[in-house]
Amino acid sequence: MRLRHIEVFNAVMLTGSVTGAARLINVSQPAVSRLLQHAELQLGFVLFQRNKGRLSATSEALTLYPHIERLFAQLDEVQRLAGNLKRGESARELRVLTVLALSYEVLPQAIKLFRLKHPAVPLSVQALHSPQIVSALVLQEADVGFLFSPLVHPTLAQQPLAEGRMVCVAPKGMLSAALCQQGRATLADLAGFPVIGLDVSDPIGRSLSLACREAEVGLQFGITVQTYHSALALAHHGLGIAIVDSCTALSADRARVEVLTLDPLMAVPVKALFPVGRPGSVAVRAFVRCFEQALQAMM
Structure with a gap:
């Protein structure tokens, strides 16, 4: 398919008709029909079924469309980048x-x-x-x-x-007084307690998951969150132990939680x-x- 074919195909998918597609891309209806027929001829299969002036996408068209959408998203990014480059130093x-x-x-x-x-x-x-x-x-x-x-x-x-590090933020009274006084905890120390899990698609979440596997420790992730401050907020409310970066721990309310260094070191650059x-x-x-x-x- 040529770019012009793709543009027409996308316009028909969006509007559902030749008339709507013609208005959307500012060309005549006959031009849309010709380009659509030429695209189908090159592809070797029908893209739309014609029924009383309306076009219904075939299964082949529906299979193609997600790829076309991604292509147009990339074209939008190119246009945005070109605009940003044109503005250049004018953006103070x-x-x-x-x-x-x-x-x-x-x-x-x-x-x-x-x-x-x-x-x-x-x-x-x-x-x-x-x-x-x-x-x-x-x-x-x-x-x-x-x-x-x-x-x-x-x-x-x-x-x-x-370079920061991962720390343990525990609700007051959840961990032993001796451990809190020591100011350090290992992953094994947290086993058996509810721990707020971090999304494994996140870099820190992946580091935590890897550290648990290496230490052969299975933590109880009853709740999983996407942001570190969400984990901290849950710890503030006594819902579990948060394992977060040291920057997030700066916001910890020491009247409600204990902040302990986590061993072994998990660096957070x-x-x-x-x-x-x-x-x-x-x-x-x-x-x-x-x-x-x-x-x-x-x-």
């Missing part, structure tokens, strides 16, 4: 992305430090999941992103900033990501330094 706003865990305590402190030296630079801040941050940076919709163990991407460069081949501005470099200072001061 500093666009910062961060994972949710870094947005509660570290990010505000970094902004405070940044404002002392750059009070007039407009800031746009978003807290997103790691794959969303990577996608936005690839499309040059942001200047810098801060996240844990970022995914490797050929168009992105990364800068290590600090914090990194900054930038688009490759696009030198960071003075403001970007300054913000990264402030973020690094905030991390070091709090961790």
